[in-house]
Amino acid sequence: MATPRTTPDRLDPDPAAVRRAPFSDNPEVGARGQRTQQRILDAAVRAFGEQGYHGCSIDRITKLARCSRVSFYQYFASKEEVFGQLAGQVARQLMASTEALEPLTPDGEGRAAMRAWVARYAGIYARYEPVFNAYETDEGLAAVAARTGDQPIARLRAKLVTTTLPPRHLDPVIRLLLQCLNHALGVAAILRSAVPTDYPSERFEDAVTDVLHRTLFGLRADVNVRPVNGSPPRALEFSPAMREWLQQDALEPDESGNRAVTALLASGRDVFITRGYHGTRVDDLVEAAGVSHGAFYRYFRNKDELARILTARAMRAAGTILMEIPDVLADDDAAIRGTLRRWLRRYHGVQAPEAAMMRVWLDAALQDPTLRGDLAPPLDWGRRRTSRYLRPREFGDVDMDAVVMVALLGVFGGQPRSAAEIDAAAHVIERGLLGR
Numbered sequence: 001m002a003t004p005r006t007t008p009d010r011l012d013p014d015p016a017a018v019r020r021a022p023f024s025d026n027p028e029v030g031a032r033g034q035r036t037q038q039r040i041l042d043a044a045v046r047a048f049g050e051q052g053y054h055g056c057s058i059d060r061i062t063k064l065a066r067c068s069r070v071s072f073y074q075y076f077a078s079k080e081e082v083f084g085q086l087a088g089q090v091a092r093q094l095m096a097s098t099e100a101l102e103p104l105t106p107d108g109e110g111r112a113a114m115r116a117w118v119a120r121y122a123g124i125y126a127r128y129e130p131v132f133n134a135y136e137t138d139e140g141l142a143a144v145a146a147r148t149g150d151q152p153i154a155r156l157r158a159k160l161v162t163t164t165l166p167p168r169h170l171d172p173v174i175r176l177l178l179q180c181l182n183h184a185l186g187v188a189a190i191l192r193s194a195v196p197t198d199y200p201s202e203r204f205e206d207a208v209t210d211v212l213h214r215t216l217f218g219l220r221a222d223v224n225v226r227p228v229n230g231s232p233p234r235a236l237e238f239s240p241a242m243r244e245w246l247q248q249d250a251l252e253p254d255e256s257g258n259r260a261v262t263a264l265l266a267s268g269r270d271v272f273i274t275r276g277y278h279g280t281r282v283d284d285l286v287e288a289a290g291v292s293h294g295a296f297y298r299y300f301r302n303k304d305e306l307a308r309i310l311t312a313r314a315m316r317a318a319g320t321i322l323m324e325i326p327d328v329l330a331d332d333d334a335a336i337r338g339t340l341r342r343w344l345r346r347y348h349g350v351q352a353p354e355a356a357m358m359r360v361w362l363d364a365a366l367q368d369p370t371l372r373g374d375l376a377p378p379l380d381w382g383r384r385r386t387s388r389y390l391r392p393r394e395f396g397d398v399d400m401d402a403v404v405m406v407a408l409l410g411v412f413g414g415q416p417r418s419a420a421e422i423d424a425a426a427h428v429i430e431r432g433l434l435g436r
Contacts, residue, residue, distance in 0.1 A: 037075045040065045041089070044082045048130035052366050053083060055278050083134065090128045097121060098155040105161045106217040111224055113159075115209045118181070122205055125185045132182060133366050152178060163216050165427070172424035176412070177212055180428070184208055184407035187379055191233070191403065194376035198233035199403070207400030215432030225396045232387075232399050236380040239373065246312050261299050263289035269310050273356045277307060277364035308374070311361040314354035315378050318413070321350045322385060329392050329434060340426040344412070348422070351413025359414070382406040393434055405433055 043065035047056040058079055062072050076082050097120040102113035125132055153174045165173055192199040206226050213224040238246065267288040272280050282303055286296050300306045324346075326339045365371040386409075387402035412425045430436045 033075075036067065036071060040067065040072060040075060041082065041086055044079075044086060045128060045130055048083075048134065052278070052363060053130070053134040054276060054363070083131070086128065086131050090124065090131055093124050094121065094152060095155065097124065098152055098159070101156075101159050103161050104156075104159045104216065106220060106223070108223050110161070110217070111209065111213050114213055115206070118205050118209045118212070121181060122185055122201065125182070129186075129189065130366075132186065135182075160216065164218050164431075165216065169420070169423060169427065172418075172420045173215065173427055176408070176421065176424045176428060177215060179411040180404065180408045181208060181212070183411045184404050187407045187410070188403055190372075190375045190379055191236075191383070193372065194236055194380075195234050198231075199400075200230065203229050203397065204400050204403065207397050208404055210396060211401060211404045211428075211432040214435060215428050218431060219395075219435035221395065228397045228399075233380070233383070235384060236377040238377045238381075242308065242312060242374060242377070246316055258299075260289070260291045260295040263291055264296065264299070264306060265310070268306050269357055272307055272310065272360045277360050280307075304371075307361060307364065310357055314357045317354050318351050318358075319378075319381065319385075321347050322382065322409070325389060327389070327392075329436075337426060337430070340429060341422055344422050344425050347409065348413050348417055351409075352416070355414040379406060382409075390433060395435060401433060405429070408433075 040061065043063075044056075044061045046064050047060045050056065051060065056079070058069065058072060061079070061082065062069055065072075076085070097117060100120075101117045102109070104110045104113060153171055156174050156178075157170060160170075163170065188199050188204050206229070210224045210226055214220075217224070219225070264285060268285055271284050271288045275284060280303060282293065282296060285303060285306065286293055289296075300309075324343065326343050328339050361371075362375065365375045383399070383402045383406050386405040387398050390398040390401055390405065408425065408428055412421075417425075
């Protein structure tokens with residue numbers, strides 16, 4: 001008999017619905033109890049989507065589930081346990097989807113098998129998007145997901161009939177592709193929320209499939225290249241405030257070298273990263289900076305403005321290094337490998353320190369609809385930049401492939417990377433995106 005988990009530290013293979021003591025001498029439940037438990041889980045997905053994992057409360061979950069707190073505690077000890085159950089559902093559905101995957105081959109049948117798997121994956125993502133978002137924005141939850149990451153890698157590897165990759169390089173590439181797929185679905189969802197008709201699911205999933213297939217099997221014009229099926233997405237404009245903050249002068253202390261501004265900018269980033277956006281108070285910010293509340297409000301209207309400025313700094317740093325991505329289409333294979341890897345090491349060196357602050361802002365925006373409008377324009381700027389980078393290759397849907405590249409660079413720069421993982425990122429760019 002499975003017992004409830006108090007934390008999502010591991011995923012049970014198939015936990016049964018049970019009542020927790022002391023609510024019943026008999027913990028087993030019937031069909032009605034199972035429906036109640038699933039209704040609570042479904043309500044939690046909705047609540048996490050509205051307010052974020054950290055922002056939502058048990059009261060909100062029970063209100064959406066139309067049940068009492070007593071009913072909630074019959075089945076779950078905490079919000080964390082609810083999340084653990086949802087994470088288990090996601091893991092089991094993804095594993096079942098991969099088990100159903102037909103053999104992956106270089107031909108059209110292999111591409112069709114991968115396309116069906118991507119569609120199933122996208123469907124699971126759409127249903128459980130708030131769970132995926134929590135993994136994206138919470139380092140602790142991401143670590144839990146990483147510990148279960150080898151199982152899908154092994155399953156995908158087993159489905160490969162052949163590949164151009166050497167065996168020692170295969171697992172790092174598959175791991176990065178899975179991370180990229182998760183993040184690409186999230187990036188597309190954010191862009192789609194701003195311009196709903198510009199990123200149709202079928203067109204985007206076709207592009208993702210072709211990038212994955214080319215990465216594993218190389219460019220095959222009659223198999224993994226789709227003609228452009230639609231117009232280029234519309235450009236998204238930054239808000240006036242964000243445009244100002246992205247300018248160098250707007251992000252630095254004034255000419256007098258004001259100590260309060262310097263201290264708040266220097267310490268604020270660490271406070272937000274440590275406590276999270278919604279867990280940070282102005283009291284925490286002024287205490288860490290060693291300044292008064294009056295000094296804080298002399299320069300910032302609220303914590304939101306300081307967080308936006310710190311995020312703009314992080315985006316500017318990442319955008320600057322992205323502009324320096326080398327044009328390698330004219331190089332031979334050996335030159336490509338060396339040039340791309342050197343740039344990826346520099347990109348990671350810049351991006352990794354800033355990724356934590358950008359996760360703070362992503363978490364804030366996902367939990368607060370009033371902030372979500374700031375998410376799409378920087379992603380669209382990256383898409384337009386990478387689209388120009390890919391266009392000289394002269395094949396495929398560069399606008400959708402550019403979304404995949406933005407996601408790839410986002411996940412690559414967001415955590416420590418080994419030499420093998422740098423090689424894997426370079427391989428995805430070379431084969432999957434540039435078709436070399």
